[in-house]
Amino acid sequence: MEEKLKQLNDCMTDHPDFPKPGIVFKNIMPLFSDPERMKLLGDVLEETIREKFPGCTKLVGLESRGFLMGMAVASRLGVGFVPIRKKGKLPGEVVRQEYTLEYGTDVVEIEKASLEATDKIVLIDDLIATGGTMKAAVKLIGSTEATLVGALCLIEIDFLKGKEGIDNFVSLIHI
Secondary structure: OHHHHHHHHHHOEEEEOOOOOOOEEEEOHHHHHOHHHHHHHHHHHHHHHHHHOOOOOEEEEEOOHHHHHHHHHHHHHOOEEEEEEEOOOOOOOEEEEEEEEOOEEEEEEEEHHHOOOOOEEEEEEEEEOOOHHHHHHHHHHHOOOOEEEEEEEEEEOHHHOOOOOOOOEEEEEEO
16 A cells, blocks of 8 residues: 555645645646546545445545545445535535634535435545644534544645544545
8 A cells, every 4th residue: 555655646746835825735636637546546545445434325525626536436436425515516405514714714515415314424535734624524414414434535734733633534645
């Protein structure tokens, strides 16, 4: 697994001072433009979910790169996929969760009918930094009848400690 993760990490690019000064943006998009790396990413995510979260019935992906990874892996696992989106992007009745950012607040939503009491959910996203969006998603899932069995991120920025307070959290690449 270590060698696979190194291959994935080597394919990603860093962009200093994006989207604002002092931030180094970790770009995973090169993984999707290379079919071999995309397959490798799918293999690693599928293997991790099967090992760490057996019995998962749905993946819930965070907007937007969590959609890309989540849908592909859900298909491999034979489970459903549900998106969590920013406010106002989903039709019908939604459940929403407000959360605090360093400069204000934001809201994430999920379609109310998309989760059932029997669902065992794994949250998936590309990267966790401060953890604000992931923690809001955890609360959002907690407000439904579904069971959250864990959360998975490809990349974790360790010094920001974003995973604190998230039960059964797994990250694969640490920076």
